Amino acid sequence: MTKSVTIAQARQADQHTIKTIGIPSLVLMERAALGATARLQPDTFDLTHVLVFAGTGNNGGDGLAIARMLHVRGIDVTVMLTGDAHKTSVETGQQLAILSYYHIPIIPASTDLTGYTTIVDAIFGIGLDRPVSGKFADWVNAINASSAPVLSVDVPSGLNADTGEPQGATVQATATSTFAYAKQGFLTDSGQQYTGQLFVEDIGVYLNDRAD
Numbered sequence: 001m002t003k004s005v006t007i008a009q010a011r012q013a014d015q016h017t018i019k020t021i022g023i024p025s026l027v028l029m030e031r032a033a034l035g036a037t038a039r040l041q042p043d044t045f046d047l048t049h050v051l052v053f054a055g056t057g058n059n060g061g062d063g064l065a066i067a068r069m070l071h072v073r074g075i076d077v078t079v080m081l082t083g084d085a086h087k088t089s090v091e092t093g094q095q096l097a098i099l100s101y102y103h104i105p106i107i108p109a110s111t112d113l114t115g116y117t118t119i120v121d122a123i124f125g126i127g128l129d130r131p132v133s134g135k136f137a138d139w140v141n142a143i144n145a146s147s148a149p150v151l152s153v154d155v156p157s158g159l160n161a162d163t164g165e166p167q168g169a170t171v172q173a174t175a176t177s178t179f180a181y182a183k184q185g186f187l188t189d190s191g192q193q194y195t196g197q198l199f200v201e202d203i204g205v206y207l208n209d210r211a212d
């Protein structure tokens, strides 16, 4: 059976790796983004014009690193940011600065998703703490209405990763690239309907200091 963790366990393992072991958060983010980018295979994902829909927390930071990895491979990528570029998490601010070096287009989030052939959903991960409503719900509904396949980063945005139940509008992913361990809610009947195909990426975060 697939090993799974609660949100609290995932957070604790991340913090242990960063604070006690000393592996920097940006290193984990880089590994997460490498793992997710490798899932964007052309048999499922048409990479003609990729949209990365990024939030301002670290899930968005993962998305921005994915955008960079696609850009350096010559793939046409646009980033939509859901909030103020000056009010991001520290790591996401660092990823934004890197994107500006590469002149990767960053535009405000919109419901007009015309022309994008793949969408990377990096709006919310395990930091979701309330139902998705208002303009966030409009964006999520637009993602779900798009014909483009969707790769969700860590968690389909809007899904409660503990229960597998939607918290307001929730992305229905073609596939989900989740980090370190499957989240408990993904293994429920409800959760599976949102994650689509589930990939678990080894990012160097372990519950017991060993890869198992």
Ligand SMILES: NC(=O)C1=CN([C@@H]2O[C@H](COP(=O)(O)OP(=O)(O)OC[C@H]3O[C@@H](n4cnc5c(N)ncnc54)[C@H](O)[C@@H]3O)[C@@H](O)[C@H]2O)[C@@H](O)CC1
Binding pocket: 014, 015, 018, 025, 026, 028, 029, 032, 055, 056, 057, 058, 059, 060, 062, 089, 123, 124, 125, 126, 127, 128, 129, 130, 131, 132, 133, 136, 153, 154, 155, 179, 203
């Ligand atoms: N260093 C780390 O701890 C790592 C974190 N990683 C990524 O970071 C994610 C967790 O990052 P964060 O803790 O920053 O959380 P998230 O990026 O999941 O989201 C947090 C942000 O969303 C806002 N928010 C939550 N629910 C909302 C709602 N319904 N409507 C509007 N805004 C809402 C919060 O206020 C906060 O600003 C993981 O899921 C994973 O993708 C990975 O990069 C691996 C390493």
Ligand SMILES: [K+]
Binding pocket: 059, 121, 122, 123, 124, 125, 152, 153, 154, 155, 156, 157
């Ligand atoms: K996400």
